[in-house]
Amino acid sequence: MADRMRAKLTGAVALVAAVVLWSSFALTVRGIGSSSLTSIDVAFLRFATPVVILAPWLPRTVRALRGERIGVLLMLGIGGLPHFLLCALGGHLTSAALIGLLVPGTVPLFVVVILCLRWRERISPRRLIALAAITTGVAAAAMQTTSTATTAGIGVLLTAGCAWAVYTIGLRRTGLDLAGVVLAVCTPAAIAAALLAASTAMPSHLMTGTADVSDVLLFTGLQGIGTGLLSTLCYAYAVRALGGNLAATAGAISPVLTALLAIPLFGEPITPGVGVALALIATGVAVFNLAPRPRENGPNRPGPRRRALDGTAGMVKGMPPTSAASTTEAA
Numbered sequence: 001m002a003d004r005m006r007a008k009l010t011g012a013v014a015l016v017a018a019v020v021l022w023s024s025f026a027l028t029v030r031g032i033g034s035s036s037l038t039s040i041d042v043a044f045l046r047f048a049t050p051v052v053i054l055a056p057w058l059p060r061t062v063r064a065l066r067g068e069r070i071g072v073l074l075m076l077g078i079g080g081l082p083h084f085l086l087c088a089l090g091g092h093l094t095s096a097a098l099i100g101l102l103v104p105g106t107v108p109l110f111v112v113v114i115l116c117l118r119w120r121e122r123i124s125p126r127r128l129i130a131l132a133a134i135t136t137g138v139a140a141a142a143m144q145t146t147s148t149a150t151t152a153g154i155g156v157l158l159t160a161g162c163a164w165a166v167y168t169i170g171l172r173r174t175g176l177d178l179a180g181v182v183l184a185v186c187t188p189a190a191i192a193a194a195l196l197a198a199s200t201a202m203p204s205h206l207m208t209g210t211a212d213v214s215d216v217l218l219f220t221g222l223q224g225i226g227t228g229l230l231s232t233l234c235y236a237y238a239v240r241a242l243g244g245n246l247a248a249t250a251g252a253i254s255p256v257l258t259a260l261l262a263i264p265l266f267g268e269p270i271t272p273g274v275g276v277a278l279a280l281i282a283t284g285v286a287v288f289n290l291a292p293r294p295r296e297n298g299p300n301r302p303g304p305r306r307r308a309l310d311g312t313a314g315m316v317k318g319m320p321p322t323s324a325a326s327t328t329e330a331a
Contacts, residue, residue: 011241014234015250021231022254026100027261028222029091035219036212039088040193040202042219043081047190049224050182058187061180072174073184079167080189086160093153095268097278098141100258102157103164104251105281108288109134110165130288137280144273178232186228248289252282 032042051058065073091099109131115121123131138158145151167185176184197204205211238247256278262268270278 007241011238015238015242015247018231018234018238019250019254019257021226021234022104022251023100023258023261024222025227026087026091026096026103026258027265028219028227029087029099030096030262030266032088033092035215036205036210037215037219038203038205039085039092040197040204041206041211042088042223043084044190044193044197044206045216045220046084046223046228047080047186047193049220050186050228051190053225053229054179054183057179058183061176061183064176064180065184068175068184069173072170075166075170076174076181076185077188078163079170080185081192083160083163083167084189086156086163090153090157090160093149094157095274096262096266097255097259097268097270097274098154098157101255101274101278101281102138102141102154103161105134105255105285106138106158106161107165107168108285109138110162111168114165114169124291126291127288130284130291133280133284133287137277137284140273140280141277144271144277178236182228182232249286251289252286255282 028042032039035042037045087099087103090103108127112121112123112127112131116123142151142154145154171181174181174184196202197207200207206216235247238250259268259270259274259278263270
């Protein structure tokens with residue numbers, strides 16, 4: 001009994017750590033503009049760090065990639081550098097609260113739309129209600145904007161959410177394990193970021209040697225190690241200790257924490273529109289994750305290995321598990 005309580009307590013601590021690390025993704029993306037680094041610099045640090053740490057698994061991953069479908073690899077790749085650069089651009093145009101809210105919060109909506117259009121998957125009534133709440137929340141966030149740049153930024157963040165949804169569906173269909181997915185996403189992203197920086201196609205202060213060492217260490221720790229690896233481990237442990245549904249639903253807390261931390265860090269107040277959007281989207285995400293999932297049939301039904309990966313789907317790159325794929329119990 002004591003061991004079980006200790007495991008539950010440790011799981012709760014791990015879940016809190018994961019939520020904080022998820023929020024750090026949005027906060028650090030928003031903070032790029034006030035640092036000595038550029039977006040492509042942070043992207044390189046973000047993706048190169050996991051590749052270096054997981055280098056011993058590279059040979060096994062390369063062998064596994066030979067049996068993977070090209071279409072699935074492209075879907076996974078969209079969740080790499082394209083998704084990060086969209087988040088960075090959207091963060092430059094909007095606020096930390098909107099990054100933490102719109103990107104992970106709209107993933108269930110885009111996942112369901114894609115699955116319904118492409119694979120004719122059924123949606124339960126409870127999940128339809130949850131998606132309606134999320135859609136209303138996005139509308140509330142858009143209606144409170146007063147500048148063209150912010151409106152454009154919301155559009156960019158919604159595109160980032162759609163990119164993450166495509167990546168999420170790729171996770172459901174891949175045969176790679178968790179380390180293999182991380183390497184399959186991060187390796188080409190790190191190479192592409194290095195090429196873009198070296199070719200001057202995108203400005204890079206790392207290449208010119210003008211980046212502060214303190215900023216390099218900060219973003220490597222928070223983006224590369226924190227949201228990239230530690231959040232994955234913390235969330236996976238929490239799923240085992242507390243159960244998949246409870247752990248996944250905690251993703252609804254992340255946007256709220258991000259908005260609260262953005263007040264002292266960036267001086268970004270929570271406006272009435274953002275407050276309404278937070279309440280609607282967080283509630284929609286929680287209801288979506290707690291709603292019963294229809295039984296999957298046919299070739300798209302995940303096997304045991306896929307179900308285990310689904311439990312940490314949203315955490316492969318440090319995003320809250322608010323997608324359809326991450327609601328499956330992994331314990």
